[in-house]
Amino acid sequence: MSQRYASMFTALQQKNQGAFVPFVTLGDPDLAQSEAIIRTLIDAGADALELGLPFSDPVADGPVIQAANIRALKHHVRIQDCFDLIARVRADFPEIPIGLLVYCNLVVANGSDSFYQRAAAAGVDSVLVADVPLREGKRFMSDAKAHGIAPIFIAPPDASEATLKQVAEYSEGYIYLLSRAGVTGANDTVNAPAEALIQTLKDAGGAPALLGFGIARPEHVQAAVRAGAGGAISGSAIVSIIANNLDAPDTMLKELHTFVQGMKAATIRD
Amino acid sequence: MQPNHTKSERNTSKETMNEAEHTATRERLSPYFGDFGGQFVPEILLPALDQLENAFLDAQADPEFQAEFKHLLDTYLGRPTPLSLCQNLTQGSPAKIYMKREDLLHGGAHKTNQVLGQALLAKRMGKTRIIAETGAGQHGTATALACALLGLECIIYMGRKDAERQQPNVFRMELMGAKVVPVDAGSGTLKDAVNEAMRDWTASYPTTHYLLGTAAGPHPFPTIVREFHRMIGAEAKAQILAAEGRLPDEVIACVGGGSNAIGMFAEFIDEPGVRLTGVEPAGRGVESGHHGATLSAGKPGVLHGCRSFLMQDPDGQVEESYSVSAGLDYPGVGPQHAHLHAIGRAQYTSVTDEQALEAFQLISRHEGIIPALESAHAMAYAIERAKHATKPEILLVNLSGRGDKDIDHVRRIFAAQAAANGGAK
Numbered sequence: 001m002s003q004r005y006a007s008m009f010t011a012l013q014q015k016n017q018g019a020f021v022p023f024v025t026l027g028d029p030d031l032a033q034s035e036a037i038i039r040t041l042i043d044a045g046a047d048a049l050e051l052g053l054p055f056s057d058p059v060a061d062g063p064v065i066q067a068a069n070i071r072a073l074k075h076h077v078r079i080q081d082c083f084d085l086i087a088r089v090r091a092d093f094p095e096i097p098i099g100l101l102v103y104c105n106l107v108v109a110n111g112s113d114s115f116y117q118r119a120a121a122a123g124v125d126s127v128l129v130a131d132v133p134l135r136e137g138k139r140f141m142s143d144a145k146a147h148g149i150a151p152i153f154i155a156p157p158d159a160s161e162a163t164l165k166q167v168a169e170y171s172e173g174y175i176y177l178l179s180r181a182g183v184t185g186a187n188d189t190v191n192a193p194a195e196a197l198i199q200t201l202k203d204a205g206g207a208p209a210l211l212g213f214g215i216a217r218p219e220h221v222q223a224a225v226r227a228g229a230g231g232a233i234s235g236s237a238i239v240s241i242i243a244n245n246l247d248a249p250d251t252m253l254k255e256l257h258t259f260v261q262g263m264k265a266a267t268i269r270d
Numbered sequence: 271m272q273p274n275h276t277k278s279e280r281n282t283s284k285e286t287m288n289e290a291e292h293t294a295t296r297e298r299l300s301p302y303f304g305d306f307g308g309q310f311v312p313e314i315l316l317p318a319l320d321q322l323e324n325a326f327l328d329a330q331a332d333p334e335f336q337a338e339f340k341h342l343l344d345t346y347l348g349r350p351t352p353l354s355l356c357q358n359l360t361q362g363s364p365a366k367i368y369m370k371r372e373d374l375l376h377g378g379a380h381k382t383n384q385v386l387g388q389a390l391l392a393k394r395m396g397k398t399r400i401i402a403e404t405g406a407g408q409h410g411t412a413t414a415l416a417c418a419l420l421g422l423e424c425i426i427y428m429g430r431k432d433a434e435r436q437q438p439n440v441f442r443m444e445l446m447g448a449k450v451v452p453v454d455a456g457s458g459t460l461k462d463a464v465n466e467a468m469r470d471w472t473a474s475y476p477t478t479h480y481l482l483g484t485a486a487g488p489h490p491f492p493t494i495v496r497e498f499h500r501m502i503g504a505e506a507k508a509q510i511l512a513a514e515g516r517l518p519d520e521v522i523a524c525v526g527g528g529s530n531a532i533g534m535f536a537e538f539i540d541e542p543g544v545r546l547t548g549v550e551p552a553g554r555g556v557e558s559g560h561h562g563a564t565l566s567a568g569k570p571g572v573l574h575g576c577r578s579f580l581m582q583d584p585d586g587q588v589e590e591s592y593s594v595s596a597g598l599d600y601p602g603v604g605p606q607h608a609h610l611h612a613i614g615r616a617q618y619t620s621v622t623d624e625q626a627l628e629a630f631q632l633i634s635r636h637e638g639i640i641p642a643l644e645s646a647h648a649m650a651y652a653i654e655r656a657k658h659a660t661k662p663e664i665l666l667v668n669l670s671g672r673g674d675k676d677i678d679h680v681r682r683i684f685a686a687q688a689a690a691n692g693g694a695k
Contacts (some may be wrong), residue, residue: 029534054590055587056466056574056587056588057455057456057461057574057588058465059312059467059468059469059474059574060312061469062469063455066454066455066456070455071457073587078585079586083587103572104572105309105571105572105573105580105582105587105588106586106587107586107587108570108571108572108577108586109571109582109584109585130312131310131311131312131572131575132310133309133310133311133312133313133316134313134316135309135316135692136308136309136310153313154312154313154314155313156313156314156649158314159313160317163313163316166315178314180473181314181472181473182469182472182473183469183472183473186420231653241574246604268271
């Protein structure tokens with residue numbers, strides 16, 4: 001297993017910071033711009049990356065990220081193109097943790113063993129399969145680990161203690177903690193992240209939790225870090241910047257840079 | 271008067287509190303059919319699926335629920351439906367074709383059976399809001415009528431393209447009080463409507479039941495839908511035994527998602543002497559790429575919560591299906607069909623648009639029954655079988671729906687064909 005998440009959390013701990021993790025869909029709006037976007041996110045201070053493989057039927061995503069999936073597929077982005085893009089980023093940034101967010105059919109289409117092998121070869125650290133719950137996850141977990149990839153599971157906000165304990169036991173690298181029910185999407189307000197939930201995951205010996213869904217403003221990041229989360233993941237807010245600037249790539253990159261800087265600044269613990 | 275409002279409202283929200291307890295003590299249903307099925311949904315939906323399974327198991331064991339369901343099936347939907355022998359289509363053939371007349375059911379197709387069952391389950395779980403997907407509008411219409419009857423709020427997700435093509439069905443649903451929400455994402459068809467309903471459910475499950483329209487989706491839906499359609503095959507079995515004194519040689523049904531077929535097959539799966547045949551839509555021909563013959567031409571994959579066969583590209587992106595019949599136009603198929611296919615218990619074949627349209631005319635002209643285009647696929651296969659029969663054989667076909675909904679569509683196809691032929695001359 002790669003130690004990149006562990007090293008990142010340790011380093012941030014020493015600096016008294018949480019992690020800010022931006023999410024984008026690979027290949028959105030096209031391959032070349034997607035690579036420029038990802039490099040901008042890193043340059044602006046992203047601690048880790050969460051990257052989505054474009055899929056035809058992204059049922060766990062709200063309208064903004066659905067549209068990103070459709071844009072990428074409209075440009076005929078293939079899965080191998082995405083792995084190649086990751087490999088180029090990995091070559092230049094050997095330390096940054098890179099997580100993949102995928103849908104199950106992309107993992108099994110050519111055999112899950114082959115999928116995790118390709119992911120590992122590209123330099124991916126973790127894989128979260130959005131439509132594979134714990135119950136269906138055993139086989140994916142062992143295939144992931146066989147290739148040194150950390151399996152990630154989701155902790156829902158209303159989960160039973162038994163579910164939370166299992167999430168803590170099975171997830172390596174980090175735990176994806178949902179701020180609320182529903183699908184991805186930016187919110188005006190984020191439900192106060194349940195400190196009790198985070199504590200339960202910690203008590204069960206789980207990896208640090210990253211809070212996701214609806215993280216759109218610096219105060220959301222700050223609230224996550226204050227509640228004891230290891231950091232926060234922001235997707236729809238970032239993808240909206242891409243969607244709003246499709247005809248103005250320079251403005252897009254500038255706005256992304258400013259946004260990530262502001263979100264990263266909010267991870268500093270006081 | 272809505273006499274069924276109160277009866278099933280016992281065991282409501284208290285039940286949801288004790289899911290874990292329920293799950294631990296009760297004998298669970300298997301989520302898998304061989305290698306197919308499962309629960310491939312975001313973690314957050316599992317409590318909703320567990321609650322549904324518990325409510326279903328309770329209801330199946332509850333004579334009061336069964337009596338209420340049966341009462342509505344008989345007095346509201348018009349069960350049992352008759353079994354009709356083809357009088358003219360098989361002349362000159364030693365074979366007989368019997369048609370199970372689900373076209374005579376209230377709502378115009380088999381779909382209302384299981385919709386009513388699930389709507390009663392929803393009330394039993396204390397849910398007040400129903401969401402459903404619809405392609406052409408048949409499942410949406412069935413759901414809307416059940417919600418009107420049982421006093422439930424009803425939201426129907428429908429691809430925008432479908433909603434535009436099927437304005438009369440949108441109006442029909444709205445007449446019965448449903449809110450129809452057009453879905454813009456993706457291709458604007460059935461698959462996208464399912465995606466949208468699942469998205470709604472991940473945020474709304476405490477108050478909302480997702481009334482899935484076919485024998486697919488995550489466990490326990492394929493099992494629930496089969497059990498709530500099981501009477502189709504059970505009635506037909508008794509009827510054919512009464513008429514012929516023996517079981518049929520072959521049972522035939524069309525397969526899109528596969529709900530009418532699994533309802534018809536269920537009672538015959540353990541009868542080794544009975545052949546089971548599912549007829550998929552070959553559209554413009556399986557080799558054309560424009561079809562919905564998932565089992566004939568797809569490969570295993572995961573979509574909409576279950577592992578089954580799927581039309582997909584080499585990367586695993588789900589492809590668009592196509593059929594002249596909207597009810598069969600789905601790139602996936604129910605997991606139990608995938609299993610019956612894999613173990614060879616059922617065979618799956620396909621029929622093109624052209625063959626189905628021909629059968630549609632033949633049945634209308636010679637039997638005085640205008641079948642749904644979906645059912646015309648099953649009949650096209652049966653008519654062909656009878657034509658080549660060399661010995662007395664009994665073929666049992668599920669005539670799953672009536673063709674009123676297709677009249678305008680078919681009329682336009684024939685007009686276009688006539689114009690094209692005229693132009694060629």
